[in-house]
Amino acid sequence: MNGFFETKIEFLKGVGSKRAKLLNEELGIFTFKDLILHFPFRYEDRTHFHKVSEINDTSSYLQLKGIISYKEEIGIQKKKRLVAYFKDETGQMELVWFKGIKWISEKIKTGVPYLIYGKPTLFNGSYNISHPEIDLLTPQNENGYGSFVPIYRSTEKLKKTYLDSKAIGKFQQNLYALAQNKIEESLPSYLIERYKFLDRKSCLKNIHFPKNEELLKKATLRLKFEELFYIQLRLVREKKVIRKKHKGIVMHDSSLVSEFYKNFLPFDLTDSQKLVIKEIYGDMRSGSQMNRLLQGDVGSGKTITAFICMLIALSCDTQAAIMAPTEILASQHYVGLKEYADKMNLQIGLVTGSTKKSERRKILEALKIGTLNIIVGTHALLEPDIGFKKLGLAVIDEQHRFGVAQRARLWQKNDDVYPHVLVMTATPIPRTLAMTLYGDLEISTITELPKGRKSIQTNHLRDSGRLKLFGFMRHQIETGRQVYIVYPLIEESANYDYKDLMDGYESISRAFSKTPISIVHGKMKPKDKDFEMARFIRNETKILVATTVIEVGVNVPNATVMVIENAERFGLSQLHQLRGRVGRGADQSYCILMTGNKLSTEARERIKTMVETNDGFRIAETDLKIRGPGDLSGTQQSGVLDLHIADLALDGKILKEARDCAEKILDKDPSLGLVENKILNEVLTSMNKSKTDWSLIS
Numbered sequence: 103m104n105g106f107f108e109t110k111i112e113f114l115k116g117v118g119s120k121r122a123k124l125l126n127e128e129l130g131i132f133t134f135k136d137l138i139l140h141f142p143f144r145y146e147d148r149t150h151f152h153k154v155s156e157i158n159d160t161s162s163y164l165q166l167k168g169i170i171s172y173k174e175e176i177g178i179q180k181k182k183r184l185v186a187y188f189k190d191e192t193g194q195m196e197l198v199w200f201k202g203i204k205w206i207s208e209k210i211k212t213g214v215p216y217l218i219y220g221k222p223t224l225f226n227g228s229y230n231i232s233h234p235e236i237d238l239l240t241p242q243n244e245n246g247y248g249s250f251v252p253i254y255r256s257t258e259k260l261k262k263t264y265l266d267s268k269a270i271g272k273f274q275q276n277l278y279a280l281a282q283n284k285i286e287e288s289l290p291s292y293l294i295e296r297y298k299f300l301d302r303k304s305c306l307k308n309i310h311f312p313k314n315e316e317l318l319k320k321a322t323l324r325l326k327f328e329e330l331f332y333i334q335l336r337l338v339r340e341k342k343v344i345r346k347k348h349k350g351i352v353m354h355d356s357s358l359v360s361e362f363y364k365n366f367l368p369f370d371l372t373d374s375q376k377l378v379i380k381e382i383y384g385d386m387r388s389g390s391q392m393n394r395l396l397q398g399d400v401g402s403g404k405t406i407t408a409f410i411c412m413l414i415a416l417s418c419d420t421q422a423a424i425m426a427p428t429e430i431l432a433s434q435h436y437v438g439l440k441e442y443a444d445k446m447n448l449q450i451g452l453v454t455g456s457t458k459k460s461e462r463r464k465i466l467e468a469l470k471i472g473t474l475n476i477i478v479g480t481h482a483l484l485e486p487d488i489g490f491k492k493l494g495l496a497v498i499d500e501q502h503r504f505g506v507a508q509r510a511r512l513w514q515k516n517d518d519v520y521p522h523v524l525v526m527t528a529t530p531i532p533r534t535l536a537m538t539l540y541g542d543l544e545i546s547t548i549t550e551l552p553k554g555r556k557s558i559q560t561n562h563l564r565d566s567g568r569l570k571l572f573g574f575m576r577h578q579i580e581t582g583r584q585v586y587i588v589y590p591l592i593e594e595s596a597n598y599d600y601k602d603l604m605d606g607y608e609s610i611s612r613a614f615s616k617t618p619i620s621i622v623h624g625k626m627k628p629k630d631k632d633f634e635m636a637r638f639i640r641n642e643t644k645i646l647v648a649t650t651v652i653e654v655g656v657n658v659p660n661a662t663v664m665v666i667e668n669a670e671r672f673g674l675s676q677l678h679q680l681r682g683r684v685g686r687g688a689d690q691s692y693c694i695l696m697t698g699n700k701l702s703t704e705a706r707e708r709i710k711t712m713v714e715t716n717d718g719f720r721i722a723e724t725d726l727k728i729r730g731p732g733d734l735s736g737t738q739q740s741g742v743l744d745l746h747i748a749d750l751a752l753d754g755k756i757l758k759e760a761r762d763c764a765e766k767i768l769d770k771d772p773s774l775g776l777v778e779n780k781i782l783n784e785v786l787t788s789m790n791k792s793k794t795d796w797s798l799i800s
């Protein structure tokens with residue numbers, strides 16, 4: 103867009119500096135461009151009028167015509183309200199205001215016709231509408247506002263100062279009147295022709311002031327496509343640039359893999375694991391740096407898959423690193439990988455924030471001279487004093503916790519060539535989200551669980567079912583199994599969370615007085631945590647009471663019961679991740695979700711989903727639908743999800759088309775140098791300018 107659209111919003115008719123400040127703060131609207139891209143989030147049909155006598159219990163928002171016969175202020179101070187008596191030819195009702203009384207009272211006149219809009223509620227036996235929308239009846243609105251009245255997102259604070267949807271709509275009109283001849287096309291003509299899109303100007307007009315349903319649909323489709331298309335074009339281009347620019351170590355030798363297969367592989371790999379390893383090996387031989395995302399459901403066997411890929415790197419005289427988001431997970435990886443590594447006579451080390459200085463020095467030295475083959479660690483691996491002889495493969499096990507910039511710091515540990523990078527996600531993420539969040543990476547997915555896994559049975563119990571729960575736990579423990587009991591921890595520092603946990607621990611200790619029990623939580627010293635965890639892993643303790651610190655990666659196949667307390671307080675992916683801690687052995691496993699009696703609609707939906715399915719990908723899709731991408735962990739700082747109109751939960755098809763389209767264009771014209779693609783380059787450049795803002799954040 104051009105200079106006009108960069109004009110500060112305060113210069114728009116009707117805005118001014120005070121309101122501009124509010125629009126900045128509340129909606130992030132700073133410029134004309136921001137405003138015109140603040141699209142309605144829904145539309146209302148405002149063609150129909152109701153009569154007062156028609157109002158009943160089922161009435162939702164409705165529109166009425168009539169006059170105000172009388173108004174009065176009732177009550178004092180905080181209880182003060184303004185009541186206006188509104189009537190049409192069929193009856194009378196009250197309109198009520200609790201806020202802005204003075205302003206409204208001055209504004210409304212008695213005896214003249216008004217158009218009002220709002221939702222009636224029953225109070226003391228009669229219907230009233232509180233805080234209705236109210237306008238003088240004019241020739242423009244006497245037939246209503248039309249079938250597609252745009253509704254704009256506003257906030258409580260804005261509404262208090264009358265910057266409601268309607269006011270924003272008015273600004274949009276003022277802006278469009280100025281802007282209409284300045285709107286430039288932003289897609290190449292061949293795409294507009296191919297998809298029979300509306301031109302940009304018609305799109306912006308019809309998204310704000312739709313003429314009819316068909317034009318609204320067309321405008322919406324193009325704007326969604328365009329939004330997703332440019333994100334994909336940028337990501338695919340980045341991916342291709344990296345592929346071309348970042349030479350990778352060519353890894354042709356996989357002799358250690360063969361040796362491991364022949365002598366030590368503890369089980370047959372699933373077809374899916376094999377396929378993924380093949381894809382990864384393909385990348386590692388290609389001569390370009392690998393940048394790949396490895397996805398798979400909880401328990402699908404990502405760890406051994408990653409280990410085998412490490413063996414490829416090791417076969418080619420390079421080293422491998424694996425970085426995990428928490429100390430517990432890093433230690434768990436270390437223990438798991440060490441078992442394999444020892445058999446193969448490979449050297450493996452662990453570095454975290456709590457590694458002792460002397461130990462750390464030894465490890466760093468071995469890493470530098472190359473006698474250490476594999477290093478496992480947390481963020482500590484990123485510290486500048488950590489250097490490799492030659493790093494061949496960096497595996498990043500993340501819950502979207504490492505930013506792009508941090509990943510890059512690992513790459514820079516080699517001076518000449520880039521190490522291959524494999525990013526693993528702890529839980530599945532929906533395809534649309536993966537394509538957007540990790541759009542610069544290739545994606546491999548493990549689509550099946552190892553054979554013979556029994557699917558975990560999930561039940562929902564209310565607090566009243568606690569005795570039943572204890573009986574069940576007792577039975578499982580008697581047959582030799584172990585039990586997890588997890589408490590939510592919303593904030594590491596919030597003491598009331600610990601109170602829940604400690605109360606729970608006490609009542610469990612009383613109910614199971616002869617059973618050895620471990621407790622693990624974030625306020626314990628890492629050493630004590632590890633000690634308790636280790637006791638549980640060795641089957642010395644039968645019950646592990648814990649906060650979510652055990653969420654990721656922990657692997658105790660003999661544990662068959664996962665009890666989640668206050669399950670309504672967890673998000674879906676977290677519940678799924680926790681459930682994945684059981685069902686790792688040959689025995690039937692159970693997940694029991696404990697909740698209070700009152701549940702919000704969303705919480706009920708989450709619990710229901712968990713009870714119904716074990717499929718992590720389905721759960722992730724549902725999560726996306728319930729919460730929207732902005733709330734999914736780690737996506738907040740990613741910026742790429744700051745979508746104006748597209749919805750990753752709903753627009754998967756459009757996204758796929760946009761991605762394919764971007765791929766094809768860049769295959770044909772990698773630098774976007776062709777005349778027909780000039781416009782693409784310009785839009786991308788202007789996007790990159792604003793991109794710097796958010797890359798600083800992540």
Ligand code: ADP
Pocket residue numbers: 369370371372375398399400401402403404405406552553655657659682686
């Ligand atoms: P996740 O993908 O959640 O990280 P893990 O790598 O921890 O899963 O694997 C879960 C469990 O399944 C481990 O005990 C692992 O040894 C086992 N496992 C992995 N692959 C297979 C397989 N192909 N057959 C049988 N068991 C497997």
Ligand code: MG
Pocket residue numbers: 404405655
């Ligand atoms: Mg894992």
